[in-house]
Amino acid sequence: xxxxxxxxxxxxxxxxxxxxxxxxxxxxxxxxxxxxxxxxxxxxxxxxxxxxxxxxxxxxxxxxxxxxxxxxxxxxxxxxxxxxxxxxxxxxxxxxxxxxxxxxxxxxxxxxxxxxxxxxxxxxxxxxxxxxxxxxxxxxxxxxxxxxxxxxxxxxxxxxxxxxxxxxxxxxxxxxxxxxxxxxxxxxxxxxxxxxxxxxxxxxxxxxxxxxxxxxxxxxxxxxxxxxxxxxxxxxxxxxxxxxxxxxxxxxxxxxxxxxxxxxxxxxxxxxxxxxxxxx
Numbered sequence: 001x002x003x004x005x006x007x008x009x010x011x012x013x014x015x016x017x018x019x020x021x022x023x024x025x026x027x028x029x030x031x032x033x034x035x036x037x038x039x040x041x042x043x044x045x046x047x048x049x050x051x052x053x054x055x056x057x058x059x060x061x062x063x064x065x066x067x068x069x070x071x072x073x074x075x076x077x078x079x080x081x082x083x084x085x086x087x088x089x090x091x092x093x094x095x096x097x098x099x100x101x102x103x104x105x106x107x108x109x110x111x112x113x114x115x116x117x118x119x120x121x122x123x124x125x126x127x128x129x130x131x132x133x134x135x136x137x138x139x140x141x142x143x144x145x146x147x148x149x150x151x152x153x154x155x156x157x158x159x160x161x162x163x164x165x166x167x168x169x170x171x172x173x174x175x176x177x178x179x180x181x182x183x184x185x186x187x188x189x190x191x192x193x194x195x196x197x198x199x200x201x202x203x204x205x206x207x208x209x210x211x212x213x214x215x216x217x218x219x220x221x222x223x224x225x226x227x228x229x230x231x232x233x234x235x236x237x238x239x240x241x242x243x244x245x246x247x248x249x250x251x252x253x254x255x256x257x258x259x260x261x262x263x264x265x266x267x268x269x270x271x272x273x274x275x276x277x278x279x280x
Contacts (some may be wrong), residue, residue, distance in 0.1 A: 006079035006101035007131035007169040009044045010203040010226040019221045019276040024045035024231035026053045028210035033265030035070035041273045053187045060097040096126045107135035118166040137174030139207040156195035170203045177208030188216045197224030237268040
């Protein structure tokens, strides 16, 4: 099956009152696990990777080939997305490799520079019939603290103007989530999300889905989130399965040793897919 534009899949999910999971890819084992889960759940899915992750696999073209193989093998609807690209060169590289969505993350910059860079990336994506994502506000790491600081949260009054000026297809918002593990109790600013959703006409993205309480994620979906990024949760499942395999399987037979890790990624991915369809 051909890969879909990410925004098209997100719009379809929203019509069904659901969100799509966007799962980080770092090798062919976890790509396969994600694809297996999507097939088991009869669900569309988003494969995504940062430049660090796809370079670990041999480059953007290598990831694209692996994803396309498993999409066809399991006959699933999917998009392939550049997550947190930091340069226009990353955007061009991924579009040339067949990615159907790209994110240039300029959220660390002030508004006007974020607009300029995001607009350039969105125009490049549009030329390739791909979708684009940008971030307004800034979702930091768990160790950074201050996830609910006014200085990093998305300002609802700026969101509509940002989308208008950049022409991005999707918008990632900062409402209190973090990348990686939380420091302290997660607190999402759902009131702010509701205002943002009312001000823009593009699908919304939530970064930092791992470790966020399930009830908060489902509330965010009901208020307009159409895509939730997951990395840490599936990576932890992958590593835990490898640790478990050390006690009963021999690393000298990789074809057996890594099976639990693939299944663990598939199980955790399926769990999140069902959660985002509000089935749990």
